[in-house]
Every structure is written in structure tokens, then in C-alpha cells.
Amino acid sequence: xxxxxxxxxxxxxVHLKVADLxxxxxxxxxxxxxxxxxxxxxxxxxxxxxxxxxxxGLNVWHSRGGSPPPDDATGLYHVAIRxxxxxxxxxxxxxxxxxxxxxxxASDHGVxxxxxxxxxxxxxxxxxxxxxxxxxxxxxxxxxxxxxxxLDITALLAEPA
Numbered sequence: 001x002x003x004x005x006x007x008x009x010x011x012x013x014v015h016l017k018v019a020d021l022x023x024x025x026x027x028x029x030x031x032x033x034x035x036x037x038x039x040x041x042x043x044x045x046x047x048x049x050x051x052x053x054x055x056x057g058l059n060v061w062h063s064r065g066g067s068p069p070p071d072d073a074t075g076l077y078h079v080a081i082r083x084x085x086x087x088x089x090x091x092x093x094x095x096x097x098x099x100x101x102x103x104x105x106a107s108d109h110g111v112x113x114x115x116x117x118x119x120x121x122x123x124x125x126x127x128x129x130x131x132x133x134x135x136x137x138x139x140x141x142x143x144x145x146x147x148x149x150x151l152d153i154t155a156l157l158a159e160p161a
Contacts, residue, residue: 012055013046013053013054013055013056013057014055014056014057014076014079015056015057015058015059016056016057016058016059016076016079016119016121016123017059017060017061017062017063017066017121018058018059018060018063018119018120018121018123019060019063019064019065019066019067019121020060020064020065020120020121021042021043021044021045021058021059021060023120023121024045024058024119024120024121025045025047025058026120027099027101027119027120028047028056028058028119029047030099031095031096031099031101032081032092032095032096032127033049033092033095034047034048034049034055034056035047035048035049037052037053037054038053038054042060043059043060043061044057044058044059044060044061045057045058045059046058055081056079063121068121068122068123069122076123076124077124078116078123078124078125078126079123079124079125079126080114080126080128081125081126081127081128082128082129082130083127083128083129084129085129086113086129086156086159087159087160087161088129089113089115089127089128089129089156089159090156090157090158090159090161091161092115092127093115093127093153093156093157094157094161096115096117096127101117102117103115103116103117103153104116104117104118104124106150106151106153106156107148107149107150107151108147108148108149108150108151108152109146109147109148109149110131110136110137110145110146110147110149111130111131111136111137111144111146112128112129112130112131113128113129113131113151113156114126114127114128114151115127115128115151
């Protein structure tokens, strides 16, 4: 068995199949605030935060007009978008609520605070922020002990804008 993966490896981008490109962009750009970095006609668009070439690719190449897969199908469970701090996560929550998008859940995992929702195509989306590593919960042996507790949404919304 080969050794562990190099710890410098990270996830660069995710491509999502969507049914309607403009509808998808209304969510990813209009609600969450990603910036379109490139659009390939009516077939695909690429969005990013900051100066990266793209974090999320959206395409209708094989899915134009399609429907979300059934819950019992294999595939992507969710894409997780990490925010740098609690203030920016609170801003994302305000954007989502202002757009009338319902949350599927909100959890405090000890290591992070997470909001769960769906994009217009039914893709799972997690918006989260990590706590500083020194605050991560561990057991007596120093092993990480993640939890799933309800997240206090009211306290999160009290964060300054």
C-alpha cells in the first residue's frame, strides 16, 4: 500500500452539472457573491472568490433541462465552501436568507460552524468556517473529537456586518 498523500495537496475546483446556467449563476454569483471569471457561451461558466481562475465550474453539457438525481443515487453529497472567519460566514447566511433560500441544517462540529442548503439544481452546499486549530476539541489522548450540535443561528446573525 502506498504512503499517505502529500499534505500540500488541496482541492482546486469542483464542476457541477446544472439544468439552467443562468439560474445557477443567479445563485452562485447573485446570492453567494462569487465572481464569474469566464463564460463559454450558453454551455458553461466558471466562478471564483478572489483572484483564482475558478473554484466552481457550472455546465449544462450533459444536463441542460435535467432534474436532480434521486436521493438514493450516488454522486456528490455536497460541496463545502470555507469562509475565513465568523463575520464572513454570517454575511453568507444573511445573503442566503435575504434570497429566501431555506437552510437544510446548521451545525456546530466543534472544529467548525456549518450551514447546509441546496443550490437551484439540488446540489448540496455547505458554507462553513473553521475554528482556530488550538480550539479544536480533542480527547485525553489528543485525538480529534468532532461533534454535531445545533448551531446558534441567532448568535451568528448577531455578528457585525
